[in-house]
Amino acid sequence: MCRVIKVTGESLTPIIEEGDFVLVLKIPFFFLHNGDIIVFRHETHGMMIKLVEAVSRVEGTVFAIGTHPLSTDSRSFGPVPRRNIIGKVILRIRGSV
Amino acid sequence: MLYSILKALENRINFEEAKAHCDIPCGIYDPITAQIPALTVVRMLDLMTDLENKGGEKGKEFHNTFSRYVTVKEEHAEKAKHEIRVIWGDYIKAQHVEQYPELPALTHKIMQAGSKVRQTTDRQAAVDFVEAINQFAEIFWATKNVKTKRAKAPYAPALELVYPEL
Numbered sequence: 001m002c003r004v005i006k007v008t009g010e011s012l013t014p015i016i017e018e019g020d021f022v023l024v025l026k027i028p029f030f031f032l033h034n035g036d037i038i039v040f041r042h043e044t045h046g047m048m049i050k051l052v053e054a055v056s057r058v059e060g061t062v063f064a065i066g067t068h069p070l071s072t073d074s075r076s077f078g079p080v081p082r083r084n085i086i087g088k089v090i091l092r093i094r095g096s097v
Numbered sequence: 098m099l100y101s102i103l104k105a106l107e108n109r110i111n112f113e114e115a116k117a118h119c120d121i122p123c124g125i126y127d128p129i130t131a132q133i134p135a136l137t138v139v140r141m142l143d144l145m146t147d148l149e150n151k152g153g154e155k156g157k158e159f160h161n162t163f164s165r166y167v168t169v170k171e172e173h174a175e176k177a178k179h180e181i182r183v184i185w186g187d188y189i190k191a192q193h194v195e196q197y198p199e200l201p202a203l204t205h206k207i208m209q210a211g212s213k214v215r216q217t218t219d220r221q222a223a224v225d226f227v228e229a230i231n232q233f234a235e236i237f238w239a240t241k242n243v244k245t246k247r248a249k250a251p252y253a254p255a256l257e258l259v260y261p262e263l
Binding site: 003004005006007010011013014016017018021022039045047048049066071072093094 | 113192
């Protein structure tokens with residue numbers, strides 16, 4: 001239901017930084033909104049963390065992007081189906097240094 | 098506090114990792130890419146002084162060579178500024194600024210010093226430009242917990258540069 005996950009990479013800077021921990025909560029799909037940070041599984045990239053730019057209730061997908069212009073995200077691999085979504089970030093735990 | 102606890106637990110618990118990766122490898126930053134252009138600015142000023150003191154006819158050969166020195170000085174001052182901007186924009190994070198609160202002012206100082214060495218032929222201003230970038234390099238390496246040393250560059254103008262102790 002709730003898990004602690006460590007973030008690698010810099011595509012969500014400055015919202016989430018490399019090395020941050022996040023607390024991820026499994027929530028129903030209809031609770032997801034634009035601006036949420038989600039963790040999901042991707043067939044080739046593994047577990048990813050991105051920002052929700054759009055939610056398609058009809059298709060059951062989210063368009064998830066990074067803040068970095070070179071981010072690997074829905075702009076390159078398409079929308080994320082709801083079955084692949086692990087949960088929403090409800091707490092960011094950032095290092096002081 | 099919570100972060101410290103999680104970091105301490107990290108050695109015992111394999112936390113899952115979520116990737117926030119980019120299409121190209123990130124993370125390759127080194128302020129030497131700014132230090133060398135800044136040093137080049139000083140070198141060009143020295144060459145300009147040498148040429149000026151050489152005497153002789155100030156004909157087209159003189160102006161051609163002199164203008165090439167000026168062009169290289171311009172280009173390298175801008176290159177040094179550009180490299181610092183990249184590190185500032187892409188690498189430096191809020192926690193680095195918290196740890197080194199002098200960093201924003203130092204970065205701004207480098208930008209201004211870089212403009213000054215383009216506008217003038219003041220050698221001291223160029224030496225100050227090198228030194229400001231050296232200070233930036235010291236902080237940059239400190240953020241990576243890498244010790245630094247100061248040593249004279251093995252080429253003219255042989256000014257002191259900051260190098261990582263790897």
